[in-house]
Amino acid sequence: MWEYTDKVKDHFLNPRNVGIIENADGVGEVGSLACGDALTLYFKLDDDGRIDDVKFQTFGCASAIASSSALTEMLKGLTLDEARKISNDDIAEFLGGLPKEKMHCSVMGREALEAAIANFEGTPVEETEGEVVCECFGVTDIQIERVVRENHLTTIADVTDYVKAGGGCEKCHDQIQEIIDSVMEKEPVPKKKQTRLTNIQKIKLIEETLEREIRPALEKDGGNIELVDVDGNAVYVQLRGTCASCRLSEVTLSEYVQAKLRELVAPELVVEEVHP
Amino acid sequence: MKMVYVDNNATTQVASEVFEEMSPYLTRYYGNPSSMYTFAGQVGDKLREAAAKVADLLGAAPEEIVFTSCGTESDNTAIHAALRSNPDKRHIVTTRVEHPAVKSLCEDLSKRGYRVSFVPVDHKGRLDLDYLYDHLTDDTAVVSIMWANNESGVIFPIPEIAKKIRDRGIVFHTDAVQAVGKVPIDLSSVPVDMLALSGHKLHAPKGVGVLYIRKGTKFSPFLIGGHQERGRRGGTENVASIVALGKACELAGQHIEEENTRVARLRDRLESELLARIDKASVNGDVKNRLPNTTSIGFDAVEGEAVLLLMDQIGICASSGSACTSGSLEPSHVLRAMGVPFTSAHGSIRFSLSRYNTEEQIDHIIEHLPPIIDRLRKMSPFWKQSQAG
Numbered sequence: 001m002w003e004y005t006d007k008v009k010d011h012f013l014n015p016r017n018v019g020i021i022e023n024a025d026g027v028g029e030v031g032s033l034a035c036g037d038a039l040t041l042y043f044k045l046d047d048d049g050r051i052d053d054v055k056f057q058t059f060g061c062a063s064a065i066a067s068s069s070a071l072t073e074m075l076k077g078l079t080l081d082e083a084r085k086i087s088n089d090d091i092a093e094f095l096g097g098l099p100k101e102k103m104h105c106s107v108m109g110r111e112a113l114e115a116a117i118a119n120f121e122g123t124p125v126e127e128t129e130g131e132v133v134c135e136c137f138g139v140t141d142i143q144i145e146r147v148v149r150e151n152h153l154t155t156i157a158d159v160t161d162y163v164k165a166g167g168g169c170e171k172c173h174d175q176i177q178e179i180i181d182s183v184m185e186k187e188p189v190p191k192k193k194q195t196r197l198t199n200i201q202k203i204k205l206i207e208e209t210l211e212r213e214i215r216p217a218l219e220k221d222g223g224n225i226e227l228v229d230v231d232g233n234a235v236y237v238q239l240r241g242t243c244a245s246c247r248l249s250e251v252t253l254s255e256y257v258q259a260k261l262r263e264l265v266a267p268e269l270v271v272e273e274v275h276p
Numbered sequence: 277m278k279m280v281y282v283d284n285n286a287t288t289q290v291a292s293e294v295f296e297e298m299s300p301y302l303t304r305y306y307g308n309p310s311s312m313y314t315f316a317g318q319v320g321d322k323l324r325e326a327a328a329k330v331a332d333l334l335g336a337a338p339e340e341i342v343f344t345s346c347g348t349e350s351d352n353t354a355i356h357a358a359l360r361s362n363p364d365k366r367h368i369v370t371t372r373v374e375h376p377a378v379k380s381l382c383e384d385l386s387k388r389g390y391r392v393s394f395v396p397v398d399h400k401g402r403l404d405l406d407y408l409y410d411h412l413t414d415d416t417a418v419v420s421i422m423w424a425n426n427e428s429g430v431i432f433p434i435p436e437i438a439k440k441i442r443d444r445g446i447v448f449h450t451d452a453v454q455a456v457g458k459v460p461i462d463l464s465s466v467p468v469d470m471l472a473l474s475g476h477k478l479h480a481p482k483g484v485g486v487l488y489i490r491k492g493t494k495f496s497p498f499l500i501g502g503h504q505e506r507g508r509r510g511g512t513e514n515v516a517s518i519v520a521l522g523k524a525c526e527l528a529g530q531h532i533e534e535e536n537t538r539v540a541r542l543r544d545r546l547e548s549e550l551l552a553r554i555d556k557a558s559v560n561g562d563v564k565n566r567l568p569n570t571t572s573i574g575f576d577a578v579e580g581e582a583v584l585l586l587m588d589q590i591g592i593c594a595s596s597g598s599a600c601t602s603g604s605l606e607p608s609h610v611l612r613a614m615g616v617p618f619t620s621a622h623g624s625i626r627f628s629l630s631r632y633n634t635e636e637q638i639d640h641i642i643e644h645l646p647p648i649i650d651r652l653r654k655m656s657p658f659w660k661q662s663q664a665g
Contacts, residue, residue, distance in 0.1 A: 002581075012585065018655050033658055034618045036579060036607070040657040057657040061581035065655065136606070168606055 004062060005096035011066035016073055019055040028115030031108055035137050035164065037064040041112040043075065043120075051075050051083060056112075063095075063102040070094045071109040080117055086110065087150060088162070103162045107147060133175045136168025144176060148183045154208070156180070197266060203230050205265045210237075214260055218243055218252070225257065228274045235261060236274045249273070279591045280637040282546075284477075285426050285454055285570060285628035286595055290520070291479040291527055298481070298520035309513055310504065319515055326522025330486055333525040334471070335462035342487045342505045343518045347453040347474030348377035350487035351420070353498035353509070354470040355381055358418035358447040359390070361494035365417035371395045371403060372613040373428075377472075378420050378451055379609070395421070400562040401430035401614045409440060418447045423455035423471075427597055427610040427626055428561030429570025431459060435466045442467040447493070453477055453485075457528035458535050458567050469493045475517060479630070480524035484517035531631050540568035542638050543629050547571045549642040554649050556662055560597075560616055560624055569629040572597065572611075574620025577662040578652040583625055586648045592641055597624040619662060 004012070021042035031038030037060030046052035054075045058068040071091055075083055088106040092098045098106055118125045130140030147153065147162045156176050160167040166176050197205065210227055218225055223243030228236040237257065243249050250273075258271035281289070307316030309323055327338040334341075344350045355368070355378070370382050372394045386392045393411040396404050403421070412419070419441050424431045434450055441448040449470040455461060457478035463471065470493065475484040489495050489508065501510020551557050556576035575583065580596030587594060597608035606612065607621035616624065627641070653659040 012582070013589070015655065029657070033577075033622070036618075036622045038657055057655060059577060059656040059658050060579050062585050064579070065582060 002062070002099050002102070004066075004099070007070075007094075007096040008063055008066040008098065011069040011095065012062040015058075015065055015069040017055050017069065018057065020057065021053055021055050024055075026116040026120030028112040028117070028119055030111045030115055031060070032138070033059070037061065037105065037108060039064070039068050039108050039112045041068070041071070041116045043116055045080075045120075049079055051078050051080075060105065060108075061102070063098055063105040064108065066095055067091050067098070067105040067109045068112075071113060075113070080120070083113060084117060086113060088147075089151065100158075100161050103151075104164050107162050111143075133179070134165035134168065134172045137164040139163050139165035141175075141179060144179050145183060148180055149187065154180065154184070199230075202266065206230060206235060206261060206269075209261060209264045213264065214257055217256070223252075233266070233268045233270055235269055235271045237271060238274050277591045278640070279593065280633075280640050281593045282627040282629055282633065282637070282641065283593045283595050284630040285429075285567075285626065287476045287482065288479045288630055289632060290481050291524060293527060294480055294520045294523045297523040298516040301516035301519050305515075309515065310502065322519055323513055323515065326518045329522040329526045330473075333456065333461070333529045334473075334488060335464040336488055337491065339506070340488055340491055342489060342508045343513060343521070344485040344487050344509060345483055345514065346485045347375075347451065347472050347477075348485075349498070350472030350474075350485045351375075351377040351449070351451050352381055353487055354449040354472060354489075355385075355418055355420055356498055357489075357495045358449060358470070359385075360496045362417040362447070365415050366390050367413055367415040367417060368392045369395065369408065369411055369416055369419040369421075371397065371421055371432075373397055373401065373425050373610045374420070374422055375426055375451055375453065377453075378422070382420070391415075397430075397613050399615050401425060401428040401560070401610070402562050402565070403432050403437075405433070405437070408437070412441070412444050412446060416444075416446050418449060420449040420451065423450050423452035423461070424459065424567050425561075425610060426454045427608055428572050428614065429454075429567040429628075430561045431455065431565050431567060434468065438466050438468045454567060454570075457525070457532065458569055460532060463488065463490070475521040475524060478524050478528050480521040481517050484514055484521050486521065534631055536568045539629050539631055539633070542633055542635065543569055543571055543627070546627060546629075546638045546641060547573065549638075550645060553642065553646045556620075557649075558620060560611060560614065560620075567628075570626065572624055572626045574611075574616060575623040575625065575649050576619045577656045577658040578623040578649055580623055580625060582652050583623065583648060586652070587645065590640075590644050592644070595626050595628075597621065597626065619658070 021044050024042040025045050026043050028041045040057045042055045043051050044053040054072045056068040056072055058065050074086060074094055088110040091106040091109045115125050130142030132138055133141050133144055143163055144159055144165050151162060153159055156166050156173050159165050159176050166173055207227060215225055222241050224240035226238045226240060228238055239249050243252060253271050253273055261269045305319050307319045309316055309320035327341040330341050331338045368382055368390055370378055382392045395408045421432055421437060423434050438448050447469050450468050451472045453472060453474045456473040469490050471488040473486045476482040497508050499510045504510060504513055550573060558574050560572040560574055584596050597611045611621045611624055
C-alpha cells in the first residue's frame with residue numbers, strides 16, 4: 001500500500017476543478033493510455049491576463065489525480081509568467097510530498113501546464129522536440145536532462161521515478177546514465193534544497209556529499225573519513241588514514257568538512273569527531 | 277463499515293478450526309520434535325499426522341511431503357534441486373506468466389549460464405503447448421509450469437503436460453499454490469515430480485508451505501542443516517503452522533465441492549452483474565478453464581489503483597494488475613503476456629473469492645463498484661474516445 005499524505009488523499013477523493021473548458025485559451029495534453037496516465041489541462045484568462053478558470057481531466061492513479069487537482073488550485077489567479085515558475089517539486093510540496101515512485105505524477109502536471117501555455121502562445125513545446133531515449137514511455141533526452149538537472153537526480157531509478165524513462169524494457173539505461181553523467185559533470189554539486197529535509201533525506205544527502213565531495217578531496221592527501229552517526233544536527237565522523245594523525249585535523253573538520261556539509265546539506269549541521 | 281474481502285489469491289483468512297488446532301502447539305506443546313522424550317515425541321506424531329493430511333489432499337504418500345517456510349521456498353528448492361541433479365544440463369523451460377517465485381529465479385539463472393525458454397500464452401491466457409513441446413531438448417534440466425495462474429485464474433492442462441514431460445525423462449515441477457484446494461489434484465495419476473503449495477492461500481497461516489517430492493526423484497536440499505524432513509530440509513520445524521496446514525488441507529478436501537459450486541456461482545454472479553452494469557468491461561482469461569474463485573475484469577479508460585483506493589473507502593479489498601499498484605510502471609507481466617490491450621490492462625481488477633464470501637457481500641460490490649467506475653471515467657480524458665470506439 002502506498003503511503004499517501006492526507007492532502008493527497010483529500011485531492012484524490014475530492015478532486016477540485018474536474019472537467020473541460022469548452023472555449024479555453026490554453027489546452028495541454030500529456031501522457032497516453034499506454035503509459036498508464038494522462039492529463040488534459042484547460043485554462044481561461046481574465047482581462048488582466050490572470051488565470052480565471054482552470055479545469056482538468058486525468059486518467060491515472062490516485063497521485064496522478066491528486067497532482068492534477070493540486071495544480072489547478074495552485075494556478076488560479078496567477079499570470080502566465082507566474083504559472084511558468086511552478087515546478088514539479090512545487091506540486092509535490094503542495095501535496096505534502098509524494099512517494100518517490102510517484103514523482104512522475106507531479107512531473108506530468110508541470111508538463112501539462114507547459115503544454116497548455118505553449119498552446120496559448122502558439123509556440124512548440126521544447127520537450128517534445130529532442131530525441132526519444134525511452135521508447136517504452138516515449139521520453140526524450142531533453143525531458144530526462146531537465147528532470148535530472150531540476151531535481152538533482154543521480155540514478156537511473158530516480159529518473160524512472162520522475163519521468164518513467166527506463167521503467168520498461170530497460171534498453172535505454174546506458175543512454176540515461178550518460179545523460180545523468182553529463183548533467184553531473186556540468187553541475188557536480190547537488191544544490192542546496194530549499195525544502196525541509198526529512199531525517200532519511202538528510203542522512204542520505206550527508207552520505208552522498210561525503211562520498212562525492214569530501215572523501216575524494218581527503219583521499220588526495222592520503223586521508224579518509226567515515227560517517228559514524230547522525231543525531232539531529234550533529235554529524236559524527238571518524239577521520240582515517242593520514243587525517244587521523246594530522247595535527248590540522250580539527251581545521252580540516254571545521255573549515256572543510258563542516259563547511260561543505262553546511263553548504264550542500266543544511267546550514268545548521270555541526271560536525272564532531274569520534275575517536276576510535 | 278463492513279469489509280468485503282475478495283483478495284483470496286493474495287492471502288486468506290485463517291479458518292477458526294485451523295487456529296484451534298494449531299494454538300496448543302504455540303503454548304502447551306512446545307517440545308522440539310527431534311528430542312527424545314515423550315513430551316517432544318507427541319509433537320513429532322502431530323507433524324506426521326499433518327503430513328498425512330496434506331498427502332491425502334494431493335493423492336500422495338506422507339513421506340513425499342516436505343514442509344517449508346512458503347511457496348517461494350518450495351519453488352526455489354525444486355528448481356535448484358532439479359538443476360543440481362542434472363549438472364550437465366543447462367536449459368530450463370517455464371512460462372511467461374509464472375509467479376515471481378519462479379519467474380524471477382529463472383531470470384536470475386539466465387544470467388548465471390542457464391538458457392531459459394519462456395512459453396507464451398494466447399490472448400485468453402492459455403499456454404502455447406506446441407511451443408512448450410518444441411522447446412524440450414536433451415539439454416533441458418527442468419520444466420516448471422504453474423498449475424493455475426494467480427491473476428487470470430486460468431488453469432493449465434498439467435495432467436497432459438506432466439505425462440509428455442515424463443515421457444521425455446525431464447524433471448517436471450509445478451507451482452500449484454493457487455490450485456490446491458480449489459481444483460482436485462491427484463498426484464497418483466498425474467506424474468509431476470515436484471509440486472509447491474502455500475499454507476496461507478488455503479486458510480492456514482502465512483509462513484508455511486509444502487514441497488511435494490515424488491518418491492524416486494533425485495533431490496538435494498536447499499537448506500542444509502539438521503536431519504529434519506528426512507534430511508531434505510534443515511531447520512527446526514514450524515510446528516504450529518505445520519499442524520495448521522495439515523488441518524487446512526483436511527478442510528480444503530471437505531470444501532472443494534463447495535468451492536466449485538457455491539463459490540463458483542458467487543463468482544459468476546459477481547462477474548455477470550458487473551459486466552451487465554458497466555459498459556466497456558471485459559473478462560481477462562479463458563472463462564472455460566478457470567479457478568472457480570477468480571475473475572479478472574478490465575474496465576476501459578480507468579486506472580486500477582484509483583479503483584482499488586475508492587473501493588477501499590467502502591471496505592472492498594481486491595487487487596489490480598495495473599502498473600501503479602505494483603510499484604512498476606507497466607501493467608502486470610501476466611496481462612502483458614496475454615496481450616490485454618492497454619485500454620483495459622491498466623484498469624484490470626482481480627476479484628478472488630473464498631468459501632467465507634456471502635451473497636450479501638457480492639451484492640455490496642455489485643451495488644457500489646459501478647458508480648466508482650463511472651466517477652473515474654467522467655474524470656478520464658479517454659472516456660469519450662473509448663465510448664466512441
